[in-house]
Amino acid sequence: MVRVQDEPFDVGAEIAAFSWGATHVGGIATFVGLVRGTHRGERVRAMTLEHYPGMTEREIEAIEQEARRRWPLDAVLVIHRYGRMKPGEPIVLVATASAHRAAALDSCAFLIDWLKTRAPFWKCEETDHGECWVEAREDDEAAARRWL
Amino acid sequence: MVRVQDEPFDVGAEIAAFSWGATHVGGIATFVGLVRGTHRGERVRAMTLEHYPGMTEREIEAIEQEARRRWPLDAVLVIHRYGRMKPGEPIVLVATASAHRAAALDSCAFLIDWLKTRAPFWKCEETDHGECWVEAREDDEAAARRWL
């Protein structure tokens, strides 16, 4: 399931509601990305995530389908926020459930690696020196290429 | 932090309490292992985990230290139950927090891989055909060797 939303979400509650009680599930892996309070040594006061409504959901759903094609997954959840956020706030939650530990762990890493290089979101940080668009990172590209 | 306990734990609450508010943390990875309701095609009614009190805590703490030596981690949590559990119940929770996504994801996978081959726990399953000690799996050994 994919949710793209402006509202904050409660990580503990989302994970608590995710895929429990399915007795063939042996492992659940999750990743949460958070707004960091510093970037390149500068204090970040807040961050605004712009996105491309429609394409964002479509693209994340395509990544979910690719994960399900590669691994035997019982459940997948991706929640991604847009809008303005403060340091410490969750931006993204990825959760995967599988009978097998490796499938849950690997697919969770795959989903966040591909999300970061394919889902149409753009970060604009507010620092003491004004607003600044975050540049894409080569190591994110490298992480995504591991799965090709 | 390492906790070895008989009592069930609340995954959502544990994750909700883990390392939030530290504004230099960029990513939190978690893994939860659950009791599966079937094993080799047989229905599992319940499972009892025996452990070696004292050595268990010592061994998991050593694995945590090894993870902290390898990755820049802001926080580590391992909760592992022993005693009798029903299908669907959480056995183990591993959570890692880091400034960097890859460090959180890789150390979480490392911790569960090493836990499974080093922490002194033994599973005894109750099936329709009686009780049976679970045999160690070669693919768990292989997963642990990835990190050597």
Next chain:
Amino acid sequence: MKIRYFAWLRQRTGCGEEEIALPDGIATVAELAAWLGERHPRFAEALAARGIVRCALNQVYVEPDAAVRDEDEIAFFPPVTGG
């Protein structure tokens, strides 16, 4: 056709989206981008820096040689930075 710009391309063009008629002689995304660069000089600058502008046609990533039609929605944006 609908043209959309995101992130700093939106700021540099000064518009998030614009409706245009498919210009005569324009058949591909690359040709359309070049044509749009004449309207928005700072978009042209960004295009000149190779690899910095991504394109989606009807909300699907495409390469510069993709064909465009008058009923399409075409978006230009920098490399993504979510997650």
Next chain:
Amino acid sequence: MKIRYFAWLRQRTGCGEEEIALPDGIATVAELAAWLGERHPRFAEALAARGIVRCALNQVYVEPDAAVRDEDEIAFFPPVTGG
């Protein structure tokens, strides 16, 4: 010294732990295990299946050639299956 057995080794020896005096002429974990096998025939069977019995000396994994002393706690158990 304290000897402990876990999981199916505990069931096969019929005891979770026993106190013994370090037997004469026993210097290593391997020698101790062989000596214990005479008390517990089914433990001897398990030892004969190579690689199936693990050992911890004072709660730390050791190899069969580790030296043992009378004040040690020595545990024998099958490969672990937690997590």
